[in-house]
Amino acid sequence: MRDRPCETLATLCASEEGATFYQIILFWTDNLLKFFSAISRGIFNCIIKSIIELKTELNYINFSYQTNSNKEYNISLSYQLFGKDLFSAPIILVNHALTGNSDVSGEKGWWKKLIGENQVIDTNKYTVLCFNIPGNGYDNFLIDEYEDFTPSDIANIFLKGLDILNIKSLYAIIGGSLGGGIGWEMLVKNPPLAEIFIPIACDFKTHDWLHAQCLVQKFLLNRNDEPLQKARIHAMLCYRTPQSLNYRFQNKYNQEKQSLESEDWLIYHGNALNERFSLKSYKLMNHLLMNINVEETQLEKIQARMHMISVDTDLFFPASEIRMCFERLKEKKENVFYHEITSIHGHDAFLMEYEQLNNIIKNIL
Ligand SMILES: CC(=O)SCCNC(=O)CCNC(=O)[C@H](O)C(C)(C)COP(=O)(O)OP(=O)(O)OC[C@H]1O[C@@H](n2cnc3c(N)ncnc32)[C@H](O)[C@@H]1OP(=O)(O)O
Numbered sequence: 001m002r003d004r005p006c007e008t009l010a011t012l013c014a015s016e017e018g019a020t021f022y023q024i025i026l027f028w029t030d031n032l033l034k035f036f037s038a039i040s041r042g043i044f045n046c047i048i049k050s051i052i053e054l055k056t057e058l059n060y061i062n063f064s065y066q067t068n069s070n071k072e073y074n075i076s077l078s079y080q081l082f083g084k085d086l087f088s089a090p091i092i093l094v095n096h097a098l099t100g101n102s103d104v105s106g107e108k109g110w111w112k113k114l115i116g117e118n119q120v121i122d123t124n125k126y127t128v129l130c131f132n133i134p135g136n137g138y139d140n141f142l143i144d145e146y147e148d149f150t151p152s153d154i155a156n157i158f159l160k161g162l163d164i165l166n167i168k169s170l171y172a173i174i175g176g177s178l179g180g181g182i183g184w185e186m187l188v189k190n191p192p193l194a195e196i197f198i199p200i201a202c203d204f205k206t207h208d209w210l211h212a213q214c215l216v217q218k219f220l221l222n223r224n225d226e227p228l229q230k231a232r233i234h235a236m237l238c239y240r241t242p243q244s245l246n247y248r249f250q251n252k253y254n255q256e257k258q259s260l261e262s263e264d265w266l267i268y269h270g271n272a273l274n275e276r277f278s279l280k281s282y283k284l285m286n287h288l289l290m291n292i293n294v295e296e297t298q299l300e301k302i303q304a305r306m307h308m309i310s311v312d313t314d315l316f317f318p319a320s321e322i323r324m325c326f327e328r329l330k331e332k333k334e335n336v337f338y339h340e341i342t343s344i345h346g347h348d349a350f351l352m353e354y355e356q357l358n359n360i361i362k363n364i365l
């Protein structure tokens with residue numbers, strides 16, 4: 001008959017070697033258990049922390065939406081709120097740009113130099129609301145058939161979001177680039193919605209040049225070879241200017257990397273976007289940027305006081321075109337104003353020239 005386990009152990013521990021062996025096994029088992037329990041506790045804490053962070057930061061509104069192309073979607077519209085509680089202060093809606101998201105303020109906020117406590121968009125004074133463009137991936141909601149959507153659909157979705165939140169009017173809508181384009185689309189659909197409209201580095205329409213640059217990016221995005229990195233590298237050249245790159249890099253060569261520093265910088269940005277963005281999301285955002293399309297004759301319906309801000313060197317939304325739009329609107333409306341940021345950096349100046357941007361916006365709000 002075989003020994004039972006405790007009898008085997010007792011026999012083993014009766015000898016000196018057996019006892020030492022038993023001590024070693026106990027020691028290692030104990031430490032291994034402690035090690036794995038610490039690791040699993042760490043992993044568990046990380047998961048819980050990120051779930052809690054996500055839950056406290058992002059809010060969701062779920063509804064069904066029929067696109068202008070007659071497709072039915074269940075939309076999970078996520079948003080963040082900053083500053084004063086909803087309905088206790090004037091509400092400012094911020095529409096994010098191409099690779100932005102609802103995280104506009106606070107430690108990691110991409111517009112924290114503009115929005116925050118005692119900043120020009122002061123969260124002690126205002127409620128700041130920012131929706132994620134559905135499919136931007138920030139909330140893990142992705143859209144497969146991205147061509148089903150246009151900026152007009154996104155505007156409808158944001159308006160529906162406001163309606164569900166019971167927000168009937170806004171103090172201001174502010175948006176940079178694509179975000180500003182969506183702002184134009186929202187306001188022609190609901191002309192009395194906002195008291196103030198501040199479109200920055202954007203226009204009410206995607207003009208031919210911008211469409212062409214996005215088309216190149218679309219081609220790159222549809223290839224298999226590092227699509228997102230390559231499209232972003234092309235995009236970076238449109239966000240900046242020859243002067244900006246030449247002045248900054250001065251043809252400096254990085255011996256270690258055996259490449260120009262400007263090349264290294266472009267590759268860095270391509271890789272950085274590839275790490276933080278999904279291909280599906282970038283295809284959608286690029287498609288949206290290609291299709292801002294408001295009827296110019298509709299603009300005069302907008303009741304908001306408008307402050308168009310351009311960048312004198314913007315290659316994407318040229319200042320000359322924004323100024324033309326302003327001049328035509330000015331003939332029909334009293335409350336339209338034009339401001340221009342002076343910068344060598346081009347389109348991205350709305351993310352870089354904070355001194356000028358702050359000075360302009362503080363005199364508007
Ligand atoms: C507006 C929106 O909706 S999108 C949100 C904001 N936009 C983005 O984040 C897009 C990606 N970022 C950018 O395009 C730019 O960083 C901007 C426009 C925000 C600022 O531009 P710049 O002042 O010229 O900064 P630049 O692009 O050179 O550097 C940014 C960072 O990249 C790092 N970096 C730049 N080049 C390299 C390189 N070759 N190798 C390693 N790191 C690099 C910098 O060290 C810096 O890091 P830090 O933020 O930790 O300090």
Ligand SMILES: N[C@@H](CCO)C(=O)O
Pocket residue numbers: 097098099100176177178239347348351
């Ligand atoms: N650099 C900005 C510019 C787009 O307008 C972005 O990535 O969103």
